[in-house]
Amino acid sequence: xxxxxxxxxxxxxxxxxEDDGDAIDDSVLxxxxxTLSVPDGEFLVVxxxxxxxxxxxxxxxxxxxxxDSGTVSVNGTPVSEDLVAAxxxxxxxxxxxxxxxxxATVGGDVAFGPENLGxxxxxxxxxxxxxxDAVDMAGRGDDRITTLSGGERQRVAIAGALAMEPDHLVCxxxxxxxxxxARESVLTRLRERHAGGTGVVVVTHDLRDVVGFADRxxxxxxxxxxxxxxxxxxxxxxxxxxxxxPAGFDAAGDDHAGxxxxx
Amino acid sequence: xxxxxxxxxxxxxxxxxRTKLLVQIGFAAAAYAHTTxxxxxxxxxLAGGSLWAADGDPVDLWGYRFALPVLLAAPLVAGATLGTPxxxxxxxxxxxxxxxxxxLLLVVAAAYVRSTPVRDSRAAIHHTVPGRIGAFLGVGVALxxxxxxxxxxxxxxxxxxxxxxxxxxxPVHERMRLIAVAGTNRAFGRADRLxxxxxxxxxAWNPTLPRLAFRRADYPVLALGAGLLATAVATTV
Numbered sequence: 001x002x003x004x005x006x007x008x009x010x011x012x013x014x015x016x017x018e019d020d021g022d023a024i025d026d027s028v029l030x031x032x033x034x035t036l037s038v039p040d041g042e043f044l045v046v047x048x049x050x051x052x053x054x055x056x057x058x059x060x061x062x063x064x065x066x067x068d069s070g071t072v073s074v075n076g077t078p079v080s081e082d083l084v085a086a087x088x089x090x091x092x093x094x095x096x097x098x099x100x101x102x103x104a105t106v107g108g109d110v111a112f113g114p115e116n117l118g119x120x121x122x123x124x125x126x127x128x129x130x131x132x133d134a135v136d137m138a139g140r141g142d143d144r145i146t147t148l149s150g151g152e153r154q155r156v157a158i159a160g161a162l163a164m165e166p167d168h169l170v171c172x173x174x175x176x177x178x179x180x181x182a183r184e185s186v187l188t189r190l191r192e193r194h195a196g197g198t199g200v201v202v203v204t205h206d207l208r209d210v211v212g213f214a215d216r217x218x219x220x221x222x223x224x225x226x227x228x229x230x231x232x233x234x235x236x237x238x239x240x241x242x243x244x245x246p247a248g249f250d251a252a253g254d255d256h257a258g259x260x261x262x263x
Numbered sequence: 264x265x266x267x268x269x270x271x272x273x274x275x276x277x278x279x280x281r282t283k284l285l286v287q288i289g290f291a292a293a294a295y296a297h298t299t300x301x302x303x304x305x306x307x308x309l310a311g312g313s314l315w316a317a318d319g320d321p322v323d324l325w326g327y328r329f330a331l332p333v334l335l336a337a338p339l340v341a342g343a344t345l346g347t348p349x350x351x352x353x354x355x356x357x358x359x360x361x362x363x364x365x366x367l368l369l370v371v372a373a374a375y376v377r378s379t380p381v382r383d384s385r386a387a388i389h390h391t392v393p394g395r396i397g398a399f400l401g402v403g404v405a406l407x408x409x410x411x412x413x414x415x416x417x418x419x420x421x422x423x424x425x426x427x428x429x430x431x432x433x434p435v436h437e438r439m440r441l442i443a444v445a446g447t448n449r450a451f452g453r454a455d456r457l458x459x460x461x462x463x464x465x466x467a468w469n470p471t472l473p474r475l476a477f478r479r480a481d482y483p484v485l486a487l488g489a490g491l492l493a494t495a496v497a498t499t500v
């Protein structure tokens with residue numbers, strides 16, 4: 001379980017003092033007093049327009065961003081007290097997988113996280129094999145990262161997170177720049193992980209791919225949660241905050257609207 | 264083309280990274296001890312052999328193209344004088360041999376980089392240098408190997424971004440300024456993103472490193488490295 005209590009995050013200078021003694025705050029408020037719980041095994045969608053604070057919010061889950069105020073806990077332990085435990089429990093893929101892949105080969109990259117956990121070599125090999133299998137890239141451990149397509153890189157990034165065997169997998173805009181087959185492939189992997197018991201958090205400004213599989217949707221606007229509920233309740237309000245929603249979404253309860261190209 | 268690890272099953276790929284490090288050290292020492300054309304000819308064969316053993320070819324050296332003009336210019340700069348005789352051949356010859364030695368070292372380094380994953384290099388250093396110093400050096404080497412290819416790609420992207428909007432028609436110094444500024448900005452951004460990526464995946468000073476073990480093929484190559492080092496020491500002392 002990931003728990004946020006009264007979390008606020010700011011970027012930039014804080015309280016720059018003026019000569020007359022008054023202080024002004026010229027920082028940017030990215031996350032504004034957010035309280036949120038993400039139970040194990042939940043498929044959560046965090047939706048919002050660009051700059052709404054989605055990425056900052058989810059980066060507090062594993063301590064990549066430290067809140068200016070409030071607390072974030074993973075499985076009952078404050079993230080600030082045990083960063084390694086938080087990062088092992090909350091796997092994350094970045095918006096651009098090129099920012100995430102740190103090795104020259106697929107196998108080397110997927111093994112990177114488990115190696116850092118200090119696991120025995122046999123366990124690392126098992127996890128790498130299982131993670132590559134989970135993203136349909138079994139037997140491609142020796143492939144060079146630079147030769148992969150965008151969809152394959154996204155899948156390797158997911159494999160790298162899965163190899164940590166996290167309780168939650170957080171994917172930041174996982175479909176950006178992918179063509180339809182690649183989107184479908186990544187979505188299938190996420191659904192499979194969710195079906196296998198892993199909690200999945202998808203950060204997106206476009207609900208069309210994922211709303212049919214979400215247990216819950218959280219809408220962010222200017223760093224604040226403006227809606228939090230099942231898709232049938234949340235989706236109708238999201239287009240007002242710049243989120244692309246499926247055409248013909250049935251607010252009465254059809255949570256499985258198909259993807260549409262209509263805005 | 265970027266000089267980086269290429270998976271394979273060549274002789275060099277199968278060698279223990281510590282063996283390859285010893286050969287590099289021995290080769291570097293020999294290159295600076297044996298400065299005659301005959302000595303350098305022998306070392307040329309060895310350097311070519313090391314690249315061949317790593318399944319490489321001369322095209323791999325294209326990754327060094329930015330260093331080549333400096334190596335070529337060095338003899339000209341060394342030989343030039345401000346007055347008569349305007350150019351001293353002996354000085355240029357000495358500098359040319361020195362440049363050639365550096366080129367040979369780059370060839371051997373290319374064979375190493377091509378055939379050795381980053382984590383194997385880290386493990387080799389960690390195993391060879393005991394304690395925290397070894398861990399620190401291993402991390403340093405790993406970060407350099409991880410960061411440089413990314414940085415190089417960013418610089419190429421910056422150059423392409425300048426070119427696609429007609430920047431290739433600007434004077435050279437203006438293009439250099441644009442790419443340097445963009446490249447520096449990207450380098451800082453890249454360092455941030457790499458740091459975040461490492462943190463997200465629990466970067467550790469003491470991770471599980473690959474098991475290293477000398478095999479039968481390592482021993483003759485170890486002997487070669489030790490022999491090169493010994494001849495260098497014998498020549499110098």
